[in-house]
Amino acid sequence: MKSIAVIGSNMVDLISYTHRMPKEGETLEAPSFRMGCGGKGANQAVAAAKLGSSVVMVSKVGDDMFADNTIRNFQSYGIDTKYVQKVLHTSSGVAPIFVNPSSQNSILIIKGANEFLKPADIDKAAETLKKVELIVLQLEVPLETVYYAIEFANKHNIKVLLNPAPAVPELDIEYACRCDFFIPNETELEILVGKPVDTIEEIRDAAKVLLDRGLSNIIVTLGARGSLWLTKDGSELLVDPIKVDAIDTSGAGDAFIGCFSHYFVQSGDVEFSMKKASMFAAMSVTEKGTQFSYPSIEQFNEFAEKHAN
Numbered sequence: 001m002k003s004i005a006v007i008g009s010n011m012v013d014l015i016s017y018t019h020r021m022p023k024e025g026e027t028l029e030a031p032s033f034r035m036g037c038g039g040k041g042a043n044q045a046v047a048a049a050k051l052g053s054s055v056v057m058v059s060k061v062g063d064d065m066f067a068d069n070t071i072r073n074f075q076s077y078g079i080d081t082k083y084v085q086k087v088l089h090t091s092s093g094v095a096p097i098f099v100n101p102s103s104q105n106s107i108l109i110i111k112g113a114n115e116f117l118k119p120a121d122i123d124k125a126a127e128t129l130k131k132v133e134l135i136v137l138q139l140e141v142p143l144e145t146v147y148y149a150i151e152f153a154n155k156h157n158i159k160v161l162l163n164p165a166p167a168v169p170e171l172d173i174e175y176a177c178r179c180d181f182f183i184p185n186e187t188e189l190e191i192l193v194g195k196p197v198d199t200i201e202e203i204r205d206a207a208k209v210l211l212d213r214g215l216s217n218i219i220v221t222l223g224a225r226g227s228l229w230l231t232k233d234g235s236e237l238l239v240d241p242i243k244v245d246a247i248d249t250s251g252a253g254d255a256f257i258g259c260f261s262h263y264f265v266q267s268g269d270v271e272f273s274m275k276k277a278s279m280f281a282a283m284s285v286t287e288k289g290t291q292f293s294y295p296s297i298e299q300f301n302e303f304a305e306k307h308a309n
């Protein structure tokens, strides 16, 4: 089985389902709560592993009550945790998440141990990383580590995917240009380019700004509007969304990235992988939670069969 490395974050998600956000000074009752393993890197790793990829995770946990649970959670999906290490006297990353009645989420992240994932951790994992087909990166760990991972991937001819989430305006686009895939959502694209992204035309124009700066591929995930792939050669593909009744969109972007990575590594076919990723992300929003909402391969295949066109 071809393998994937995710070099990135893990968090403990504290998800409150709300009627509305409290005003300043107000205490407000919310109907329900769920705690689960999350973090953009971890979610992407779990999504790919649930579909059958062989995944190695390079990440940092704290030395608190969450750390062992996070490691056990990775292992329960068969993810290699040799390079998930503890940072002493530090909390694990945590993410209070608020989901409103329209199923949309607002997320705070407290990075904790994720801040301590450094280039030296990539060096420690180098022999394992050299054997993978794809390295997957996000921005919940220090930028210097992300840049170093891109250099590592380029040096060893490994494909690399950067999901610039959460958007960091100071991201050096030169590094993004050294990635095989750059996959923001429309909000991240707006922050990076500073242009409006309300319509598909505006999204296309904003994406072209990055292509003009040297990106080879950009896939913009558009939630309920699908996803848009543009290449430096001028080709374009809009993948339609799968219509579902959403109850919680948390972790849907990560579901897309993890699923895309799995199918791209197996097939090398971007369009096919985007279509699969759209379906997997659509399924994820029909359940509450982040990783909890990702279907098993059997559930996914059944859903994919129903929605095949």
Ligand code: RIB
Pocket: 011, 012, 013, 037, 038, 039, 040, 043, 094, 095, 107, 109, 140, 250, 251, 252, 253, 254, 290
């Ligand atoms: O993308 C969703 C994720 O963002 C959550 O799991 C949360 O932990 C934050 O990292």
